[in-house]
Amino acid sequence: MTVVATTCPYCGVGCGVMATPDGMGGAKIEGDRHHPANRGRLCSKGAALGETLSLEDRLLYPEIDGQRVSWDAALDHVAAGLRTVIAQHGPDAVAFYVSGQLLTEDYYAANKLIKGFLGTANIDTNSRLCMASSVAGHKRAFGSDTVPGLYEDFEQADLVVLVGSNLAWCHPVLFQRLDAAKRARPRMKVVVIDPRRTETCDIADLHLALRPGSDVALFNGLLTELHQRGATAADFVAEHTAGLDAALAMASAGDAGTCGLSAADLALFFDWFAKTERTVTLYSQGVNQSTAGVDKVNAIINCHLLTGRIGRPGMGPFSITGQPNAMGGREVGALSNALAAHMDFAPADLDRVGRFWGTSRLASKPGLKAVDLFDAVGRGEIKALWIMATNPVASMPNADAVRAALAACDLSIVSEAVRASDTVDACRVRLPALAWAEKEGTVTNSERCISRQRPFLPAPGEARPDWWIIAEVARRLGYGDAFAWTGPADIFREHAALSAFENEGTRDFDIGAYATLDDAGYGCLAPFVWPAPTKAAATGGRFFGGGDFFHVDRRARFVGTPVRPPEHAPDPEHPLRLNTGRVRDQWHTMTRTGKSVRLAGHRPEPTVDLHPLDAAARNLRTGDIAELRSRWGRAVFKVHVSDAVRPGDIFAPMHWTAQLSRSSKVNAAVNPAVDRLSGQPELKHTPVQVLKLPVCWHGTILARRPIMVPEVSYGARVRVAGCHAYVMAGEQSLEQAKRLLSVAVRATNPGPWVDGAKGIGAVIADGVVDAVLALSEDHDEAARDRLSPFLSMGRLTADQRAALLEGGGADDRGGEICACFGVSRAAIEAAIGAGALSLAEIGAETHAGTNCGSCRPEIRALLRGVKSRKAA
Structure with missing residues (x-):
């Protein structure tokens, strides 16, 4: 078959893909080893592209x-x-x-x-929704919407500062490049600035879990410290910039202590930045999606202008885009x-x-x-x-x-x-x-x-x-x-x-x-x-290493960045701060990734992360159902208790829609406040209350034919191999729920209904399982794994039928870790128990972590847990 070189349709990394059609409407997908963005690497989403090509749910006619x-x-x-x-x-x-x-x-x-x-x-x-604040910040500073650097700068830098970016999950191939560079040069330092402790922190030498929205105060403090130390590029500033005094006056009026960080961590970050010439600051949606997003961008750029660390190998501010062609849209003026x-x-x-x-x-x-x-x-x-x-x-x-x-x-x-x-x-x-x-x-x-x-x-x-x-x-x-x-x-x-046309170097x-x-x-x-002008070699490179910005006077601008609180602050009725974003294996509203079974295993349901203190105050445990309420709307999620978020903060993914979960559309609750310059929405800071819903039952349905899910307190459609899967919970009694759901199941999966033990009911026709319903008072995450094998069987034996009606087998996968090879937490823990105590040994035993690498932070976390227990 012909191999076609194309480009991945997911994030802004822009990975090259080699697609080999199989002649049956599908294709084999591999990374393009010759593409400069990924050099053959793919993340879990890119590796699974071949599983998203079916024509189900396609709009085919006007x-x-x-x-x-x-x-x-x-x-x-x-x-x-x-x-x-x-x-x-x-x-x-x-x-x-x-x-x-x-x-x-x-x-x-x-x-x-x-x-x-x-x-x-x-x-x-x-x-x-993702890059407008960067565009406005670039224009204020540079006179043009210009990203100065290249991906290779991350690998050449001695200090990489990641601000509001969960690179490990949102741009995994760049994370892999950075991870490889750090392993090759251990002296490289990585700082992660993010209120959450994300998987990106796995390679961080320092994690600054700052107070949400305090980025401007942090980088104003850094600017002031750099100036006081004399860590400045005096000639560059004098020859190529303007506005420093006004920016410094505004910056020095603030206090980095308001970021909620320890004095020691602040001092260490400031010291590393001051002393490290080759510094890259990579920022993403945690910066942009804010009512102060443009000021955050300029506060970062100010620090690079002051030190002259821009446009040269291994240094510069770098905005990482969210979509595959966000940059192309900016080129054609789609804003x-x-x-x-x-x-x-x-x-x-x-x-x-x-x-x-x-x-x-x-x-x-x-x-x-x-x-x-x-x-x-x-x-x-x-x-x-x-x-x-x-x-x-x-x-x-x-x-x-x-x-x-x-x-x-x-x-x-x-x-x-x-x-x-x-x-x-x-x-x-x-x-x-x-x-x-x-x-x-x-x-x-x-x-x-x-x-x-x-x-x-x-x-x-x-x-x-x-x-x-x-x-x-x-x-x-x-x-x-x-x-x-x-x-x-x-x-x-x-x-x-x-x-x-009529350019002559006046436009980037x-x-x-x-x-x-x-x-x-x-x-x-x-x-x-780019650039690739007519009168020069058709190759691109970095911008601004020697100045030559795009304001009329060809100087960059320092921009004063005032510290402003978010437009909507928490209040007694809405005391928590909602942050939204992506999970590892899903993309936007899941119209593509939602077709892949293996991509559904890692985070199969819409969950909300709460700190243990906030969960305890609301009598919430992992697996409970909770409602998020804001002044604008509501959404319902399954609870995940985690100390990865700060007390007072919660995190919910943005992927679930009415097609997948009528109850869990988080953007129904997100506030519509925007940055006054960029118009970019504040998607990281909505005041909410979280309330426990008094659900009386949790249920799982697996069916050969799709069902129309009735109105319940919480419900989501989950991708499972060979059948349609649904998880739900409600406030009716167990008996009422059984009647309601069995009717829904049998409407599209008709046949004899058989009741079993432990809340199990099934449609079994001629010995073949067409659908199964599992109900219980408590959350049972393993029900899908135990019951789904029965729908891939033909006619059941007597022992298989009995096992089904008793609640299925004993398979508890413990949640998927590796999407590329379908390796569960349980399998990795078993490998660790058998003596595999490194990434390489676990990869040899299970294949986990040997392909795209997106799961390596979680594998390392499991290994650290084992080692800390042994040390204790």
Whole structure:
């Protein structure tokens, strides 16, 4: 079979993937050893991509109001609707909401249509939820949205500071590169700055569990300390920067002691930073997702400007993006306050882009940012909304208000590969788009590396490329000449030409060297890092090592960063702080990763982490069911008691949606406050109360055919091999629950119902198990492992039937640790018990930790536990 080199569709690392189609709709997936981002490595999610390619839940045909229609009918309907809304209400009554899941060519087409020809800048991207604060901070400091460094800087640094980044789970391949570098050079120091003790702390020499939201105070304190010590690059500051005195005055007015850290830890961090020339500060969502996100970014950058540690090997501030093409969206101007090719709404830029596109209808002012955009939909000011490749009904803060806004919108359109999502369900017009394995185009990763995404499976049903859908609507609106592309290579050439148009080094983004690339060259395009201007070698590198910033005077700006409390503080009714984020093996709203059985084993259910003190105060234990209440909404989770969070803080994952758990949509409770400059939502700090729900039963259902889960206090759908699995809990009596759930099971799995012992009931037809229900008063996490083997059997023997009705076998896997090889905690503990006392020995015995490496921190934690017990 042909092997196709493409790019992973998950995080901003941008790993190269080698896909070998199997001829049956699937593919073998391996890491690309020649791709500079990953050098053959893949994380658990990337390694499982071959298990996510099925056509189940795919949107394959256009629909209007739930009825299948032709493409012509759907496109005519969209074009007519947009034309009518603009004629009656003006262009600002139209909005697009797009995604870092789009390819750059798709992104470019959408931005060109709405800003260039519909005449409004009401287009925003879900990257607003993850990277907007970095964009604003870069522009304030550098005069451009520029990430100065490269991934190799992490490996060359002597000090790596990770701020608000659980790199081990959210960007695992970069974590593996950093881990390998530290093992090769043990003198390298790693500092993790995060209120939670995450798996990333496994390689940290110092963990600063600062008070949530106190990052500005910490880095203001660092700036002051560096200046007082004289740990400054005086010549660099004098020649290439401005604004230091004002920034220092503001910084010195604060107190790093408010961060809640010990004086010794603060002193050690300040000392390491002051004395270590090769220092990289990598930051992510814990910095960006804040009402003070831009100030946090600039507080970090200030410290690097003062020491001149920027743009040279092994040093610099580094923003790690969340999505595979968040950077590509920034390049084409998909944020509402930007124009294409890193231009803005300045008069000269407006004139330049208008002339390049040949349009007189170019939007003249910034549009609405994401939270404001959906608020405007809710108020009826936006009459037509087109959503592409994202799920805002689940991912936006105050998510239930977003659903209500979409329901009331006159014309709601979604371009999507997935048929079943919270957002697709809420939109009237549904346009089937290609998925990852079928798309062709480019993406840009966090180090500015542009890579090709190539299709290796045919387009299913009537699914079409996003750029084609946009161009067809543009043609129907009368703009066909400006959108007369025959393929993504045409769009890439136009995108590259615009980047170089009247540039002459005044803008950072320039890939003009590729503006004349022919189709064959585009087909075999190798990864490259920008800039790649026409008049220079088509290679990229670092920025700002010798100054030359992009403000008019070519100087960087120190930015004063005041210490401000979060907009919504805890109060007596909502005393805890909710932090949201990712878990290791899942991605966004799980429309892709949710298809993989092995990715479901590590964190199969939506859980909330509470500190033991907060749990005890609420009479909560691990496995109990609790409700999170905020001023904006509620969500229900299974409790996990953990001292990895600080007292007063809780953590809940953002992946579960109404498709997987009607009760556990955490963003329904998240506050909609945003950073005043970036518009990025505060997703890390919502005041909540956590209350124990008085559930009387816990249940597990395994069934050959899906069931319609009835309304209960808590419920989630879990992926299990060979059957559909559901976990739930409720406040009815056990008898009531048995009646309710057995009816639901038998509605789609008809057959003789058999009662067993210990709350077991099953549908057994001709000796074959079609479904099984396990009910108990207490949480029984092992029920799935004990019962699922019976659904993979044929006709049961008498002994097997008896074992089933007694509650299943004795298999208690103890929770999955290694997703790549399906290795459980119990198996690893057994290997340790048999004498395997190192990562290498456990890998030899169980294979755990020998592939992607994402599970190594948890294996090391088990090993440390054994060694500490032996020492005691």
